Amino acid sequence: MATWLVRRVAASLAIVFAVVTFTFLLLHLAPGEPFLPSGDTPIDPAVVARLRHQFGLDQSLPLQYAKYLGALAHGQLGESFALHRPVADALGDAIPNTLVLVGTALVLELLLGLAFGVYQAARARRLPDVALGYATLFLNSVPTFWLGLLLLLVFGEALRWFPVGGVVDPVVHASLPWAGRTADRLWHLALPALTLGCVGAAGTARYERAAMLEVINQDYVRTARAKGLPERRVVLVHALRNALLPLVTLFGLSFPFLLTGAVLVEWVFAWPGMGKLTAEAIFRRDYPVVLAAATSASTMVVLGSLLADVLYAIADPRIRVHGE
């Protein structure tokens, strides 16, 4: 188990390193420059040259790369070109917001997906299953941002049940007591988390339905019935425990999917997270921010899949024993 973990962590580090390298190369290959004068704001070329020198952009690419890696190894992410603050600070503000959003969406995705999938399997090929089947297919097919806009229009704009954007109410939040501040946060979190969570939940439900239907016909489910167990226990203990295994794989796969989806959802709901930060940084050619964001996102994804592997070993005794 220990050797497996060491090997797995080493592989993870290699992946993060590869992501940093490719992002670095792609950024510099892409057209555009951080300090290029745009049409309506003419800048003196001398100023541009000074800025390029100041941020080391006039050096050769391999040298820039080596310098960046060296700084990264020391935990230094550099200074943002556009935000006039250290990249670490900007990320420090954005990452918790994204983690809250993605974490909530993940919980929604797994709980809703599991509940609907099991419910559908228990009523397979009957009306509730068919209706939910169409609903999940629809949700699974629509683009995340489209669903976000729809929810925003209906519940934010027309019905005014939820705020249309932001993490907290900018006016009253600071003056609220602790409970009120939490409620305010949850209130703002509801729509973006639902948007992100529902799309994932639809996929999970379809997956889980199939997994349950496969398991429910297994011999050991019949054995459980032959033992005289209540049907509830047969389905929710004997069948579900086996149908959970593919869900663990799905968990590892859905984490990167959620992070990507978060970029669009954050944009739609003006959610000041990593996605929004990264997207803005890309438009501004804010190299240090893009690089740091890509690095931290890939680290999260790699950690997520590592966690999924560990969970899998816990969930399935057959894997656990092989690893020992």
Place this chain on the structure above:
Amino acid sequence: MTELLLRVRDLRTYFVTEQGRGTARAVDGVSFDLHAGETLGIVGESGCGKTVTSLSLLRLIPEPPGHILPGSFIELEGRNLLTLAPKALRAIRGNEMAMIFQEPMTSLNPVFTVGDQIAEAAIVHQGLSRRAARARAIEMLKLVGLPDPETRVDHYPHQLSGGMRQRVMIAMALVCGPKVLIADEPTTALDVTIQAQILELLNRLQDELGMAVILITHDLGIVAGTVDRVLVMYAGQVVESAPTPELFARPLHPYTEGLLASVPRLDTPHPRRRLHSIPGQVPAATAWPAGCRFHPRCPYAWDRCTVEEPPLLDAGKGEPASHVVRCWLLAEPARRTRQP
């Protein structure tokens, strides 16, 4: 005669096939009695309805597509299992009537320890505490002869061999001390040496615990050694039923005759002769032949067999109805002439 435990009358289990293109009459009017402590063997080829019969007894047939027809009757000590409420039925399953299956490799849940799976029935039916149920599980593992039961109790099924798993299945079935044990081909998936061990174990446990056993098998060798009474099934029906020695000494149905002739023997007068086989195969359950269902494969069949379905006729030896045969040869014995 000992106390009557289980009375099955006119059991019919049909399956509606895909797209409703017909009904598979998998079990079509089976009747038998099972007495306390008795071993009943049900034999026949694959597809003749043995397994569906055994699953029907505990109402484990998936519905739909399967259903047990009204008019069927399964009575355990005076209670009709077919009209019992689900809760009362569950109180019988695994408690008074338990079952072991053909495939020990897939019949155990892979994600729970064998101890938990054995203890579960004791917790559900007898209200044992977890601790007591665990102790009970260890006791059962000892009873079925699993070495080192204190360690094995925490093992997962994949850590055990096929024979050990079947022992675990037996322990699981017997944990509540059932009156009836249904064993559906319990040794078919096992190595020959393990088969003998498992049969021996079943015999010993039956002697110790005094339960009645329904042993379903296609292997007449197993029947000869362990069973009191044999039910030969063909095409969803009982075609012959007799006490085991009587059946082996005087098989009357041509199908039984064919089955017995198909068993390889070392003591035959012509050991180099080709082993007998019954021509053809069991027809599909959606289209049983008219008349006697065995007539297309029967060496004696004549006109009557193709149109008129024979009832179970008493062979008239011993007690009334102790040896019954579904064959017109009993009415017209002169037609029993050995075919070339």
